[in-house]
Amino acid sequence: MVKRATIKDVAARAGVSIATVSNVFSGKKAVNPDLAKKVEEAAAALSYRLDRNASQLRSGRVQVVGMLVPNLDDTFFTSLVERVERLAHDDGYEVLVASSRDNPQLEISRLNALLGWRPSGLIAVPCSNAIPQPIRSEIGRLPMVLADRIGEDNLPIDTVTMDNVAAGQAAAELLIPSHRDILIAASNTAIRPIADRIAGISSVVETHYGVRPRIVELTSNINAGAEIFCDWLSREARPEGVICLTNVTTLAALQAFAALNIDIPEDVSLIGFDDYTWMTARKVPLSAVRQPVEEMGQAIWNCLSDRMAGGDVPTRHIVLPGSLQVRRSVRSSTSA
Amino acid sequence: MVKRATIKDVAARAGVSIATVSNVFSGKKAVNPDLAKKVEEAAAALSYRLDRNASQLRSGRVQVVGMLVPNLDDTFFTSLVERVERLAHDDGYEVLVASSRDNPQLEISRLNALLGWRPSGLIAVPCSNAIPQPIRSEIGRLPMVLADRIGEDNLPIDTVTMDNVAAGQAAAELLIPSHRDILIAASNTAIRPIADRIAGISSVVETHYGVRPRIVELTSNINAGAEIFCDWLSREARPEGVICLTNVTTLAALQAFAALNIDIPEDVSLIGFDDYTWMTARKVPLSAVRQPVEEMGQAIWNCLSDRMAGGDVPTRHIVLPGSLQVRRSVRSSTSA
DNA sequence: GACTCTGAGTTAAACGTTTAACTCAACGAA
DNA sequence: TTCGTTGAGTTAAACGTTTAACTCAGAGTC
Structure with missing residues (x-):
């Protein structure tokens, strides 16, 4: 050496x-x-x-932002990282990525590690509804943007989210005309975006049919979820339509339907959340609510760089609309 | 502030x-x-x-490794990042991630940026067969591990790869008994892992049938690939079996088959590379060669930490076997 | 010719840590 | 009593930059 x-x-x-x-x-x-x-x-x-260390130490100028995500296995988060990294890099910033692995304790330690770099900004997708302590204590000191999993409203921090309630409503409205019995396949009903999607779906279903939709929790593991769902299907009446609230639940549901030889959309209609390429590479392409990842990345970076530029920008809470991709996995009303 | x-x-x-x-x-x-x-x-x-900057500057000890990948949109790379990050973190290291976006020029600038942090180690998946200059000039000075896309053999740098030739052979051998006319759907035949997979498949096909398999290049874009493939299928004789060499080509092929109403495995058998969860969430689950991501991450980290620990470890070239996941997308020999 | 002004270079003091070298009191052993 | 020895603290010198303050020659002005 x-x-x-x-x-x-x-x-x-x-x-x-x-x-x-x-x-x-x-x-x-x-x-x-x-x-x-x-x-x-x-x-x-x-x-x-x-030597960056020496340079940054002396100059105090640090062209670095930290980014915390719940995990790096979910395409949604990695896409977000990809977009932000690209925009940041174009503006001359480096991005430090850390994953909390959906673990609130690890989240705190990763945040502390990130903050030790003295970044000039921080982007975080919290792993739970709670705002972790290190973020709390940086309010007003460090430019920050929170995204996606925001538990509290009216936070004194910029946020960027999708309108999950509206997205849920849109999904429900697509099913309503030809489906009476609607099932929600959720991962973890406790986290805010999921809860909001459920609220959106429920409100529509309730106003139309006067009952709340059924809900099944399929965890965040595909195989486990498939098993739970198979079991559920063997006990309960088969729904006419299923709305799967995450990528993982969609895959779990599809696995279960395949195992039980239940056809889409003949036997049951299906709508997923997040629009992945594999969804269209099937004989029956899947309808899904597309999260505006690109726009979210852009909004996140805009907020952060405005704030890093200084000036007293008022706190912004940006809510972007999802878009319903209508494909063949939903039975049309003619057959209803 | x-x-x-x-x-x-x-x-x-x-x-x-x-x-x-x-x-x-x-x-x-x-x-x-x-x-x-x-x-x-x-x-x-x-x-x-x-302050990390001050601390690292003074102590010279830098518990940081850099990791360069071709992009952050491909699950294979993000999984690799996820594994490495986890292992590194357990050993008290931070991982700095950079993406070259498959651009050799950007690759050089990202590498220089990474090296400016004076990391104690570097992990790189090059975007082309060439070893970028910044890596060349660090040989012998910095612990490094190269993975996946390695153009040269006998490099004086540790490498971790999958045995792509053997993987290609295994895929071909699964088809041979009941399929005569085999097509290879490739992305970019120039890069080494793809070339090796083709070599593996070709050798098996050639020894059995005396001819080389046909090859179609579908680019690295799913929709473009699907279009090219549709076009190809309209001109050429339909093959009995298709081996898709990447995730992207698999999706392109599936889209094309869906569009043309070609059934798997009745009309054509299909084998993919990389084993993604969506492949099993279908009525006809896809056969695929599974890359040992977990083991590759482990091997990468082992190599790097051995080298960072000092000592004159001889250069290692670790080649891990892929594993063929046999599922229903391949017509069995009975129907041949 | 004396003057300011400018531009291009140098010097030296930071930046926030770590760490080798030092101090000093307390403690035992001889 | 004397003399290490030890342990716990302090002092001050780095680490590799950036940058304010300075120098100094050459050009321009009157």
Whole structure:
């Protein structure tokens, strides 16, 4: 392991002061082109690379934002990371990603680790409805944006979410005309977006039929969910339509239907949440509520960079509409 | 924006020297419990947080590794990131993730950015067969592990890959008994893993039937691929079996088959690469070659931490076997 | 020719930690 | 009593940058 060249080594080799070397790289002050060339040659010869730690420590300017997500296995979150990373990078920022693995305790420690980098901004998708302590204590000190899983309303932090209630209503309204008995397949009914989707569906179903829809909880594990659902289907009356509130529940439901040889949409109609490419690569493409990931990423970055730019921006709570992708997994009203 | 508390502020408030504060947090030297408590209280009161930049700059110890992947939209890479992040974190390391977006030029700039953090190790999945310059120049200076897309053999860097040739052979052998005309649906035949899979399939097909299998290139975009494939199917004789070499090509092929009303496995058999959960959530679950992501992540981390631990470990080239998941998308020999 | 002004370079002081070297009191052993 | 020895604390010097303050030659002005 060879010792790394520092700015001093470069300065010595180029026969200039370290300040000049710094100026060559930062462009803060003009330097004579001949000298600059010498410096660059010296740097190349020593394969010098600026030390971010030293640079950030001294300058105080940190072109870094932290991003916390509940996990990196869910395409929704990774897409969000991808979008934000792209936008951030275009603006000259690095993104530090951390996953809380849906564990509130780990979430706190990951947040503390992120904050130790002294980032200039923080983006977080909390893993529960609660706002974790490290975020609480940074309110007003650090530019922050929360997304997706926001438990409280009227937080003094910018938020970006989908309108889950409306999305649930839209899904329900697609089924209503030709389906009476509607089932909701949920993952964890405790977390806010899921609860909101349920509320949206329920309100529509209730006004039309005067009863609340049935709900089955399929956990966050596909195989476990499929088993639970098979079991449920063997005990309960088969619904006419199912709305699956997450990617995982959709897959669990599909597995169960395949196992029990139940056809979509002939035997039962299905609507999923989140629109994945695999949903359209089937003989019967799946209807789904598409989350506006692209727009959410954009909104998150807009909020954050506005806030990082300083100025007294009032707190914003951005709510984006989902869009219902109507495909063939829902029986049309003619056959009702 | 309030100014952040430093170790000095904590020391002043607790009435001790900054060295003592440092010792309380690092545990390098014992301190009197009473004093320690005072320090902790002071730190809490000031909501002090250690500055990583300063700490790393001074100590030279950097519990950070960089990880470069071709993109964050492909579940294979994000799974790899997820596994590595988990293992790294358990060993007390932070992972810095960067995406090259399959762009060799961006790859270089992202690598330079990563290296500017002076990480203690680097993990990279190159976006092309070429080893990017920044990696080349770190050989022997920085612990590194390359994974998946390795163009050259016998590199003086640790590598972790799947045995793509064997995987291709296994897939071909599953089809051979009952399928004569086999088609390969590839994304980009230039990159090594794909080329190897093709080689594996071709060798088996050739020894059995004396001809090389046909190949169609479907790009890395699902919708474009589906269109190309529809077009291809309208011109060429329909194959008896298709082996799709990536997730994207599998989805493209499925879309095309759905559009043309071609049934699996009645009209054509299909084998995919990478085993995703959606593949089993269908009436006809898909056969696929499963990449050992979990084991690859583990192998990557093992290699890297061995190398970071120092010592003259000889260069290792770890090749892990894929596993063929046989499901119903392949017509059995009885119907041949 | 004396003057300011500018531009390009240097010097040296930070930034917030860690840590080697030091101090000093308390304790035993001889 | 004397003399290490130990343990717990302090002091101050780094780490590799950035940057305010400075120097100094050369150009422009009157």
